[in-house]
Amino acid sequence: MKKNLLRASVLFFVLLMIGTVGAEQSSIEQGEKLFNDNSLGGSTNDTSCATCHPNGKDLEKAGEKQNLTETINRCITGPLKGNKIDGRTVEMRSLKMYIQSLSKK
Numbered sequence: 376m377k378k379n380l381l382r383a384s385v386l387f388f389v390l391l392m393i394g395t396v397g398a399e400q401s402s403i404e405q406g407e408k409l410f411n412d413n414s415l416g417g418s419t420n421d422t423s424c425a426t427c428h429p430n431g432k433d434l435e436k437a438g439e440k441q442n443l444t445e446t447i448n449r450c451i452t453g454p455l456k457g458n459k460i461d462g463r464t465v466e467m468r469s470l471k472m473y474i475q476s477l478s479k480k
C-alpha cells in the first residue's frame with residue numbers, strides 16, 4: 376500500500392514538473408511576437424526589431440552566427456534603448472529560434 380502511495384506521488388511530481396517546463400517553452404511564435412514587441416527589453420522609444428527588420432528582412436543569414444545572443448543584445452541596447460536579455464531566458468531563446476527559422480524558409 377505504502378509503495379503505491381509513493382509511486383503515485385512520484386508520478387504526480389513528474390507530471391507537475393513537465394507542466395511547469397511546458398508553460399515556459401520557447402518557440403518561434405513567441406520569438407516572432409517579441410520581435411514585433413516595441414516594449415522588448417523594457418524599451419520605451421516605440422521601436423521594435425521589426426522597425427528596421429520588417430518580417431526579419433536581411434536577417435536570413437544571421438541564424439548561423441556564433442554570437443547571435445550578443446548581436447541581438449546589441450540591437451536591444453542600441454536602437455531599442457532597452458536592457459540586455461539573458462541568453463538562457465525563454466525570451467532570448469525564442470528570439471533566436473525565430474531568427475534561425477528565417478534561414479530555413
Ligand code: HEC
Pocket residue numbers: 410415422423424425426427428433434436437440446447450451454455470474
Ligand atoms: C534602428 C534600426 C534597428 C533596430 C530597431 C534593430 N536593428 Fe538589428 N540591425 C540593425 C543594423 C543597421 C544592423 C547591421 C549592422 C550591425 O550588425 O550592427 C543590424 C544587425 C542585426 C543582426 C545581425 C545581422 C547579420 O546578419 O549579421 C541581428 C541578428 C539583428 N540586427 C537583430 C535585431 C533584433 C533581434 C532587434 C530587436 C531587438 C533588432 N535587430 C533591432 C538595425 C536595427
